[in-house]
Amino acid sequence: MRVLTKDILSAAEEGKAEVEVSGWVHRIRELGGVVFVILRDRSGLAQLVLQEKPDFSLESVIAVKGTPALNEKAPGGAEIRVKEIRVLSRAAGDLPFQVNGDVSKTGLEAILDNRVLSLRNPKIRSIFKVQATIVEAFAEYLRKADFTEIKTSKLTAGSTEGGTNLFEVEYFGHKVYLAQSPQLYKEAMVASGLERVFEIAPVYRAEKHDTPRHLNEYVSLDLEIGFIESEKELIELEKGLLAHIFDEVARKNGKDLEAWNASVPSALAAEKAPTVSYDDALKIVNDEAANSKTKGSGAVSRIFDINPEAERLLSDWSLREHGVDLVFVNRFPRRYRPFYTYPLDTENSGADGGAPVTLTMSFDAIFRGLEITSGSRRQHDYSAVLETLPKFGLKPENMAGYLAVLKYGCPPHGGFAIGLERLTQKILGLSSVKEASLFPRDRKRVEP
Amino acid sequence: MRVLTKDILSAAEEGKAEVEVSGWVHRIRELGGVVFVILRDRSGLAQLVLQEKPDFSLESVIAVKGTPALNEKAPGGAEIRVKEIRVLSRAAGDLPFQVNGDVSKTGLEAILDNRVLSLRNPKIRSIFKVQATIVEAFAEYLRKADFTEIKTSKLTAGSTEGGTNLFEVEYFGHKVYLAQSPQLYKEAMVASGLERVFEIAPVYRAEKHDTPRHLNEYVSLDLEIGFIESEKELIELEKGLLAHIFDEVARKNGKDLEAWNASVPSALAAEKAPTVSYDDALKIVNDEAANSKTKGSGAVSRIFDINPEAERLLSDWSLREHGVDLVFVNRFPRRYRPFYTYPLDTENSGADGGAPVTLTMSFDAIFRGLEITSGSRRQHDYSAVLETLPKFGLKPENMAGYLAVLKYGCPPHGGFAIGLERLTQKILGLSSVKEASLFPRDRKRVEP
Numbered sequence: 001m002r003v004l005t006k007d008i009l010s011a012a013e014e015g016k017a018e019v020e021v022s023g024w025v026h027r028i029r030e031l032g033g034v035v036f037v038i039l040r041d042r043s044g045l046a047q048l049v050l051q052e053k054p055d056f057s058l059e060s061v062i063a064v065k066g067t068p069a070l071n072e073k074a075p076g077g078a079e080i081r082v083k084e085i086r087v088l089s090r091a092a093g094d095l096p097f098q099v100n101g102d103v104s105k106t107g108l109e110a111i112l113d114n115r116v117l118s119l120r121n122p123k124i125r126s127i128f129k130v131q132a133t134i135v136e137a138f139a140e141y142l143r144k145a146d147f148t149e150i151k152t153s154k155l156t157a158g159s160t161e162g163g164t165n166l167f168e169v170e171y172f173g174h175k176v177y178l179a180q181s182p183q184l185y186k187e188a189m190v191a192s193g194l195e196r197v198f199e200i201a202p203v204y205r206a207e208k209h210d211t212p213r214h215l216n217e218y219v220s221l222d223l224e225i226g227f228i229e230s231e232k233e234l235i236e237l238e239k240g241l242l243a244h245i246f247d248e249v250a251r252k253n254g255k256d257l258e259a260w261n262a263s264v265p266s267a268l269a270a271e272k273a274p275t276v277s278y279d280d281a282l283k284i285v286n287d288e289a290a291n292s293k294t295k296g297s298g299a300v301s302r303i304f305d306i307n308p309e310a311e312r313l314l315s316d317w318s319l320r321e322h323g324v325d326l327v328f329v330n331r332f333p334r335r336y337r338p339f340y341t342y343p344l345d346t347e348n349s350g351a352d353g354g355a356p357v358t359l360t361m362s363f364d365a366i367f368r369g370l371e372i373t374s375g376s377r378r379q380h381d382y383s384a385v386l387e388t389l390p391k392f393g394l395k396p397e398n399m400a401g402y403l404a405v406l407k408y409g410c411p412p413h414g415g416f417a418i419g420l421e422r423l424t425q426k427i428l429g430l431s432s433v434k435e436a437s438l439f440p441r442d443r444k445r446v447e448p
Numbered sequence: 449m450r451v452l453t454k455d456i457l458s459a460a461e462e463g464k465a466e467v468e469v470s471g472w473v474h475r476i477r478e479l480g481g482v483v484f485v486i487l488r489d490r491s492g493l494a495q496l497v498l499q500e501k502p503d504f505s506l507e508s509v510i511a512v513k514g515t516p517a518l519n520e521k522a523p524g525g526a527e528i529r530v531k532e533i534r535v536l537s538r539a540a541g542d543l544p545f546q547v548n549g550d551v552s553k554t555g556l557e558a559i560l561d562n563r564v565l566s567l568r569n570p571k572i573r574s575i576f577k578v579q580a581t582i583v584e585a586f587a588e589y590l591r592k593a594d595f596t597e598i599k600t601s602k603l604t605a606g607s608t609e610g611g612t613n614l615f616e617v618e619y620f621g622h623k624v625y626l627a628q629s630p631q632l633y634k635e636a637m638v639a640s641g642l643e644r645v646f647e648i649a650p651v652y653r654a655e656k657h658d659t660p661r662h663l664n665e666y667v668s669l670d671l672e673i674g675f676i677e678s679e680k681e682l683i684e685l686e687k688g689l690l691a692h693i694f695d696e697v698a699r700k701n702g703k704d705l706e707a708w709n710a711s712v713p714s715a716l717a718a719e720k721a722p723t724v725s726y727d728d729a730l731k732i733v734n735d736e737a738a739n740s741k742t743k744g745s746g747a748v749s750r751i752f753d754i755n756p757e758a759e760r761l762l763s764d765w766s767l768r769e770h771g772v773d774l775v776f777v778n779r780f781p782r783r784y785r786p787f788y789t790y791p792l793d794t795e796n797s798g799a800d801g802g803a804p805v806t807l808t809m810s811f812d813a814i815f816r817g818l819e820i821t822s823g824s825r826r827q828h829d830y831s832a833v834l835e836t837l838p839k840f841g842l843k844p845e846n847m848a849g850y851l852a853v854l855k856y857g858c859p860p861h862g863g864f865a866i867g868l869e870r871l872t873q874k875i876l877g878l879s880s881v882k883e884a885s886l887f888p889r890d891r892k893r894v895e896p
Contacts, residue, residue, distance in 0.1 A: 002675065022675055022859070023641075024641060024857055025857070040641060041641070041643065042594070042641055042642060042643040042644065059856045059857035060857045061857045061858065061859045088859055088860060089828060089829070089854075089857050089858050089859060089860075090857075091855070091856045091857035092830075092855050092856060095856055096852075114852075115636075115849065116636045116639070116640070116849050116850075116852050116853045117852060117856060119636070119637070119640035119641075120639075120640050120641050122641075125640055125641055125642065128596070128598065128642070129596060131599070132596045132597045132598070135597055135599070136587070136591065136597065139584070139587075143584065146490070148576070148577060148580045149580045149583055149584065150576065150580070150886060151579070151583070151650070151667045151868070151886065152886050152887055153650075153665055153885075153886070153887040153888075153889055153894075154602070154650050154665065155665060155889055155894055156894070157894050157895045167617055167618065167619060168617070168618040169615055169616070169617050169618075169626065170615065170616040170617075170618075171615060171894060172654070172656075172891050176894050178617065185886070185887060188563075188564045188567070188896070189567070189886070191564070191568075192564070192567035192568050192573055193471075193472060193488060193489070193490055193567075193568050193570075193573055194490060194573065194576070195489065195490040196490065200648075201649070201650065202599070202601075202602050202649070202650075206620070208620075217601055217602070217603055219599045227450065227470055380537055381537070382540075400895070400896070401563065401564050401895055401896020402564075402896065404544075404562075404564050404565060404896075405564045406537075407539070407540050408507045408539045408540060408543055408565060409472055409473070409507035409508045409509045409537050409538070409539035410509065410537050411470070411509045411536055411537060412536060412537075420599070437601075438598060438599065438600050438601070438633070438637070439600055439601040439633060440601075441601055441603055443620050446603055446604070446605050446619060446624050447605045447848070447849055448636070448848070448849020448850065448852075
């Protein structure tokens with residue numbers, strides 16, 4: 001019976017005469033007359049000691065029988081003195097990617113071009129162990145809060161955001177689109193009486209950006225909840241949710257975090273993340289920019305929006321002033337948010353240069369310099385939505401299902417979404433979000 | 449602070465002076481001078497007692513304050529004597545679907561045309577409470593067995609099955625396709641060293657069928673596992689997995705099962721499900737057909753394939769002979785299975801009329817007369833796959849990523865997928881799989 005490499009030490013300590021392990025040939029090293037093979041399986045690495053030259057090359061898959069023995073210098077503190085080897089799959093010798101190498105110097109394109117092999121590198125693979133924990137912890141936290149998991153269609157007849165960034169699908173002779181978000185469906189499910197729903201599923205944005213923060217297909221961790229009064233309840237919910245995710249990653253992925261020299265904020269720190277209004281956020285980032293420029297050189301140009309530079313400056317500010325790299329920005333002006341965002345009664349002061357504008361019960365979460373969440377209370381009043389749609393270029397006749405949700409009794413509600421790859425990226429400190437997608441899709445890449 | 453309707457009884461027993469509940473107006477009944485309103489929230493129904501006529505109609509959302517009081521005749525054994533009502537959302541009076549009605553006589557088209565309202569019917573909504581449990585139990589069982597959850601792209605450059613049933617997507621000026629399954633990606637992830645992976649995600653089949661067993665978009669519960677020897681290990685895995693799912697549904701969804709007058713097999717029964725070879729299955733179904741026809745009238749026509757009729761006959765046989773409506777059929781002939789299926793050394797006897805044919809390490813699971821799973825050990829030998837591809841009309845040059853998986857060391861492996869909607873359908877005894885999809889997609893339906 002096969003054991004995992006992580007169990008070899010205890011087998012050696014128990015004095016077992018023979019164990020069987022299987023896995024990939026990670027490294028081969030000859031020293032005097034002895035050959036050391038490092039075997040890799042899902043639990044880690046183990047050293048095999050062979051008396052003769054192996055007839056297989058790196059990345060071959062082998063099954064080995066041998067005697068476990070203590071050896072402080074071997075990975076895990078024990079090794080196997082091999083009695084019998086069976087080659088289950090012989091790898092070709094022209095390996096196009098060095099699986100056992102130090103990937104910190106490998107370029108992103110080489111990693112993605114050789115994706116099915118680069119994923120074998122333990123450090124790269126560890127990204128997706130962390131990602132699996134995020135998905136699990138997200139669902140677990142919400143189920144405990146009485147949320148129901150839903151699965152909604154990714155094919156829609158029209159746009160949900162009024163935007164143009166839609167991928168067109170040929171559907172039995174007519175055009176449909178890949179969903180940009182499950183927004184209208186999750187609202188329908190709140191109003192169905194489930195009240196609290198979440199969905200973990202791909203979403204699609206046909207944006208032409210090719211940046212370290214964009215993917216054309218990503219996994220959206222979505223939730224929606226009924227009977228709330230403002231976005232502040234959503235921010236509190238997200239703090240608790242992120243705190244749980246951070247805790248679980250710290251508990252389950254210690255080795256993976258170590259591989260990336262990364263750490264997660266403590267749950268306590270996450271709970272202390274500040275919330276600043278859009279107006280105040282702009283003041284903070286312009287002050288931060290001015291202060292950092294006076295130390296360096298060059299003119300200070302005013303920041304008029306929460307752009308990527310502003311997100312970085314806000315994070316720096318939050319870390320310095322509140323001890324955590326997580327900050328919530330709320331009360332965005334109307335024009336920056338989708339049609340379904342609930343308006344605030346108050347207007348802003350016109351601080352960003354123009355006349356006062358209507359604000360909204362909306363928020364973003366910025367984690368380590370990157371927006372990872374957008375959320376809001378939604379407009380649940382049927383006539384208010386009917387009035388708003390044309391201003392966003394949307395036609396009521398194309399949204400009959402959604403409008404019926406509001407017309408026939410819909411509680412006040414709101415929600416948000418976390419980008420799974422962005423959260424993974426920022427937890428581990430990856431330089432591009434593409435590294436946090438198993439098979440990323442961008443303008444040029446649809447393979448493998 | 450709001451409480452749920454399920455908590456009213458204990459509030460009444462504790463003699464609380466006031467509680468607050470919120471939800472949808474499910475029913476209004478006047479009796480003498482008193483008005484009874486049945487309120488619906490995510491936990492169930494509650495009776496409100498009003499002294500005056502309500503100014504809201506069915507499906508409006510209200511928040512209510514009042515005194516809880518024991519009443520054996522009220523749902524849940526208690527009611528609320530209302531002191532104050534706030535209307536949070538006023539429903540229009542022209543409700544196009546009777547939410548509080550008996551839906552057993554409502555046609556499928558009416559249910560789907562009014563989907564956002566039909567989902568409010570507690571019996572219909574209960575389908576998706578069961579479905580959420582299935583998803584949770586699937587993931588939970590596999591995580592305990594050291595599987596890692598993965599999220600792979602749903603946009604692919606080519607077909608994974610060699611078939612034609614692909615939806616075309618316009619992707620920045622060239623054509624890509626919606627994934628028919630995560631097959632090649634999950635194999636890549638086994639070979640990445642994760643060894644055991646699962647994915648819960650939508651898949652797409654551009655089939656023109658419009659039957660009670662087909663959806664053009666469905667959720668596939670997929671898994672793949674390395675270091676197996678035959679499909680028999682997969683069948684054992686699926687038995688344990690289904691047993692766990694059945695147990696969890698029984699434990700968490702008692703009320704939902706009751707609403708559909710449904711029950712799940714016991715875990716013990718699931719573990720006892722028989723496995724029969726394709727050849728034996730054909731003998732069984734032809735015997736069954738002959739026996740049932742002799743009882744009735746009409747000629748007996750021979751069944752040459754495991755078609756829908758054969759699936760029903762096999763289930764009947766299994767229930768009668770083995771006490772469970774679940775049966776596994778293995779060793780399908782080569783021609784019925786995709787290119788990546790691992791061949792058996794043996795041939796069949798030519799029992800289905802022709803010359804002996806090569807068999808495969810493949811299987812289907814049939815539950816209550818419907819195929820819910822297809823699985824197999826996969827071919828992991830690079831040169832064998834290279835040889836096979838052209839026979840299936842596939843071009844090696846279009847599958848470079850996948851072929852690299854096999855070329856550079858891939859363990860023996862296999863896996864299977866369970867159709868989430870089909871399993872939901874069969875657990876509850878729904879007449880169409882479309883009822884088990886929140887927003888089903890078929891040839892005619894892309895809305896809501």
